[in-house]
Amino acid sequence: xxxxxxxxxxxxxxxxxxxxxxxxxxxxxxxxxxxxxxxxxxxxxxxxxxxxxxxxxxxxxxxxxxxxxxxxxxxxxxxxxxxxxxxxxxxxxxxxx
Numbered sequence: 001x002x003x004x005x006x007x008x009x010x011x012x013x014x015x016x017x018x019x020x021x022x023x024x025x026x027x028x029x030x031x032x033x034x035x036x037x038x039x040x041x042x043x044x045x046x047x048x049x050x051x052x053x054x055x056x057x058x059x060x061x062x063x064x065x066x067x068x069x070x071x072x073x074x075x076x077x078x079x080x081x082x083x084x085x086x087x088x089x090x091x092x093x094x095x096x097x
Contacts, residue, residue: 010056014049021053054093061085
């Protein structure tokens, strides 16, 4: 299940404690969060950065899940692959991967 994307291709990466999200092996800046707003904001910015970095993976997993749910000819193994994609994308967004 492939889709045509119009955003910068993944993977997007974020290193804990850094305020930047990169693509293309660290050569393209995607976004920057603001760590200069105080201790509470640093935690929030860390979560935001992880979520931004996981965006392409989350999009691909959601598109695959939708395709699976609407395909009357889907095979049982397709659900396992999509479930793995969803789990991986969610773990990345939560900082568990």
